[in-house]
Amino acid sequence: MDVILNFIAENLPMITILTLATFVGIEIIAKVPTVLHTPLMSGSNAISGVVVIGAILLIRDAKPDEYLTLIIGFLGIALAMINVVGGFAVTNRMLEMFKKKKK
Amino acid sequence: MERHITDFLYLISIVVFIFGMKGLSSPATARKGNLTAAAGMGLAILIALFSPAEGSFDNHIWIIAGMVVGSAIGLVSAKRVAMTKMPEMVSLFNGLGGATAMLIGFIELKNYQPAVISTVKSLLSNGEAANLMNGEVFSSIFALIIGAVSFSGSLIAWGKLNGSLRDNIKLPAPQIVNLVTLTAIIALSVMIMNGEEMNFALLLILTVLGLFYGVAFVSPIGGGDMPVVISLLNSFTGVGAAVAGLIYGNNIMIIGGILVGASGTILTVLMCEAMNRSLISVIIGGLGSSGSSSGSDREEVVKEATPADLAIQLKYSERVVIVPGYGLAVAQAQHVCHELEQSLEAEGVDVKYAIHPVAGRMPGHMNVLLAESDVDYDKLMELEPANDAFNNTDVVLVIGANDVVNPAAKTDTGSPIYGMPILDVEQAKNVIVFKRSMSTGYAGIQNPLFFGERTKMLFGDAKASLGKLKEELNNA
Structure with missing residues (x-):
């Protein structure tokens, strides 16, 4: 029990942020037309690639001879960047098509 | 001080993200929204790369190399992928x-040393506890598990x-x-x-x-539920990123x-909701394997249509509605479908498209495909207006759709898709089903529509x- 209370006490600002951001996330897309479900899923999927920041911080903290960390960090960055760049690019391609016919 | 500037x-970039997502949720601003979100991501990456950090070794070469490799692969695959393959791509x-x-969680746990508390991580570590019962280890384990589930799950969905x-893949007794x-995961x-210190074997x-x-x-979830799974796994990855953000006390990861x-x-x-199913029943249930529909044993006859007859029938129709499904996507038939629509319009026939919310393999999948072949946005009808229009329709062309027009969803309580709202094409005067063969749809169940009085089948590749x-x- 103590552990949980301690955890909450120490991380209150972050828990607050987490809670509020949840509501923002829900509110933002509460009214989205079906047409946009696929692009929205694909776009938000690209945003979840924000995990790349973690991999960058991981590598920056590693000593230059910690090869396992460096290699896995490198792999993590590469995979997350595929998610980010590929995700935004593919979403853009989809949305371009919608735009074209509206003129 | 520098830490505050970084956080600011x-x-x-968090605000830019939120504007981006807001933009993505409305058709007029969607494209701008996507680019805005991308800009936010670019900014966040730059900050992570160059923010001053005490005692860091930077290792920028490794980072840049990873970014170049990943960006190149991402860009090329996004450019090359056919629009019909979109759902797989997103899943991958x-x-x-x-x-x-998963990798971040794994390495953080492997490198974790209870005694040493680095400056960056001190926010989360509980300095007094000597064992591993603290926020950082907890967050890392959570990121590891969610990341792993999302990774392997997405690959299966792909x-x-x-x-x-x-x-x-069919596991015996999947629920158990x-x-x-x-x-076992929780216990472990x-x-x-x-433990007193990190146990590498347990970690593996x-x-x-x-x-x-x-x-x-x-793997037990099949059939028409795959879009739901991809969307769910997408939110898993988001949560995974947020939890990984907790490890570093990094706001952009948490909020993004x-x-x-x-x-x-x-x-x-x-x-x-579009499929009239609860999330729980999707996760526990899994379509297809449960009981077969009652009438399927009877010998029933289908009537076949020929292109020549159909062409004449269409030419003298007033209203035609096209119901596209995944078969249209597989056959890459969206362009020729649009050409047919134009030929019919030239003959004075009113042509519309009826889009079921879960047609294809993703919601909105059909909208994207039809947009790709320049179909006018005004010609697309959603479920309810389409159902109102059918009894006024001369011919419905069902192209590669199956489960979304299956009347068993309304009538057969034993059917696994019972209760799902469908496009009620049987209300129309004539129904023509374009299909490769008599095989079942993605949900793996027989479709009574094919044996209906007003239905004719046109077998073959949709394109x-x-x-x-x-x-x-054009000849008629």
Whole structure:
């Protein structure tokens, strides 16, 4: 029990942020037309690639001879960047098509 | 001081993210929204790269190399992928993000030293406890597990959509396997956190279990539920990113991740609503394997249509509605479909499209495809207006759709899709079904529509059939 209370006490600002951001996330897309479900899923999927920041911080903290960390960090960055760049690019391609016919 | 500047810059990119997502949720601003979100991501990456950090070794070469490789692969695959393959692509991208969360969690745990508390991480570590019962270890374990589940689950979903993994993986008693795996994961996590120092063997087992859980979780779910699963896994990856953000006390990861987690969950619920199923029943149930429909044993006859007859019938119709499905996407028939629509319009026939919310393999999948071939946005009807229009329609062309027009969903309480709202094409005067063969749809159930009084079948590849039909129409 103590552990949980301690955890909450120490991380209150972050828990607050987490809670509020949840509501923002829900509110933002509460009214989205079906047409946009696929692009929205694909776009938000690209945003979840924000995990790349973690991999960058991981590598920056590693000593230059910690090869396992460096290699896995490198792999993590590469995979997350595929998610980010590929995700935004593919979403853009989809949305371009919608735009074209509206003129 | 520098830390505050960094955090403030992150805050800016968070605001940019939120504007981007807001833009993405409305048709007029969607494209701008996507680019805005991308800009926010670019800013966040720059901050992470160059923010001053005490005692850091930077290792920028490794970072840049990873970014160049990843960006190149991402860009090329995004450019090359056919629009019909979109759902698979999103699923695969999503899995890679999950993999990164998993790798971060794994390395943080492997490198974790209870005694040493680095400056960056001090926010989360509980300095007094000598064991591993603290926020950082907890967050790392959480990121590892969620990332692993999202990674392997997305790969299974990708394989299933590809067709390469259709029914190959069948675990016995999937619910029990899932429950046991989940229990083992929790028990193992508690064991790790109760240890004095990191137990590498346990860590490896935990990772494997996480990966296995993703497989066990997704593989029994089949049929029309795959879009829901992808959306759910997407929100998992978001949560994984947010939890990984907790390790570093990094606001942009926390907020960006949770935005995706929350909106992904809502999107998942919206999709379930479109299919009249609860999320729980999707996860536990799994379509297809449960009881077969009552009337399917009877010998029933289907009537076949020929392109020549159909062309004449269409020419003298007033209103035609096209119901596209995944078969249209597979056959790459969206362009010839649009050409047929134009030929008919030239003959004075009113042509509309009826789009079921879950037609294809993703909600909105058909909208994207038809937009690709320049179909006018005003010609697309959603479920309810379409159902109102059918009894006024002369001919309905069902092209590669099956489950979304299956009347068993209304009448047969034993059918696994019972209760799902369908496009009620039987109300129309004539129904023509374009299909390769009599095989069942993705949900694996027979469709009484094919035997209906007003239904005729046109067998063959959708693209070829539509092409022939268009030719006959121009000759007629």
